[in-house]
Amino acid sequence: MQTTHPRFSLSAISRLVPALLAVFALAVCATTLSASAQTPPPNTSLASVAPADTERDQRFARWIADFSISARAAGISEATLQSAFEGIRFIPRVTQADGAQAEFTRTVWDYLDSAVSAQRVIRGQDRLLEARPAVDAAAARYGVPAEILAAIWGMESNYGSNTGDIPTIDALATLGFEGRREAWARSQLIAALKILQNGDIPRAQMVGSWAGAMGQTQFLPTNFLAYAVDADGDGRRDIWGSLPDVMASTANFLARSGWQAGQPWGQEVRLPPGFDLLLADGEQRRPASAWAALGVQSMDGAPLPALADAALLLPAGARGPAFIVGPNFRTILRYNNSTSYALAVGLLAQALANGPAVQTPWPRELQALSRSQVLALQTALNVRGFDSGMPDGVGGPATRGAIRRYQQSLGLPADGYPTLELLQRLQ
Structure with a gap:
């Protein structure tokens, strides 16, 4: 059964919360009865379902009223609050997604199989051709390679085809009300309201993931305020529909997070027999020349990239590939703090540029631990x-x-x- 969730008016909440709640409770019952008449729930009585939802939605209305006080203190105008919270609704699937923690994890090679699949590479090369003016302009302005920008674009939204469909204001309000990460959600919701107040995007078009990430490269609202760029000059920072804005914003994030122009993210390497694996923990840093002196070699025998601050990474342990990674790999981690994600971005960018795939076999016989x-x-x-x-x-x-x-x-x-x-x- 689909349950219809009521919508709230901010002005009514502000002026008369008790009266709103009384009317609201009746509205919920009426709405639920209407939905039930269309699709009767098997073996479930309305009496066992409606009260719990009504009580929750009453508490949600009170949370919105309380949050609005904080929003006003943060400089959010009454007009913005009215626009944002007129029609606000609690979204159960947001809290379900937030509370769900998969029992079984994925191995890095399983993750890369899909992240850097042949289909994603081919589609990415096609989309990169179409988006060349915007991507190249951002790359030239911020010093971040076009293929890195395209790889993040591919990882975050499959090159703009899947940006999410959940209203950002509703998602963040739901997370704040749910309370597990209330302080974080409140800060993101304030940032989202500032985006609306700045006129960057209409409320109806501000959609994204259940966690509040938005647009074609999935910026959280606080990151949008800090890094989003109006590259097409229309007066709005539109990471949903403007490719120049999408690419410039993503490149600006990376550049201001420490991207070093002209340096690679890293590359696959070969370790010598008997190499001390305690050195390959991804944390110990030294110049690439020092690693070369210890016997670390590139896969094709060419000199290692001239990285002044490089580490060795064994994402699948001693039985899998080894990588030398530099500062730009760590910058990608600031976009998404997952080694598998950063490796996927680097390898997808490499594939988009017709570079080599990983040559050392992954230890696919190993089972991921739950x-x-x-x-x-x-x-x-x-x-x-x-x-x-x-x-x-x-x-x-x-x-x-x-x-x-x-x-x-x-x-x-x-x-x-x-x-x-x-x-x-x-x-």
């Missing part, structure tokens, strides 16, 4: 005295460091990669 298995791994490491931090089922730097120390204690290759074999050994 969240509960990672939790068990972290717990077992802590019990044995290898501190992995508070067990949470999410493998981060502390977990990888603990795995490395445990592997080292057993004389195993200390690559920090969690495997089922390692979990079984610990248990």
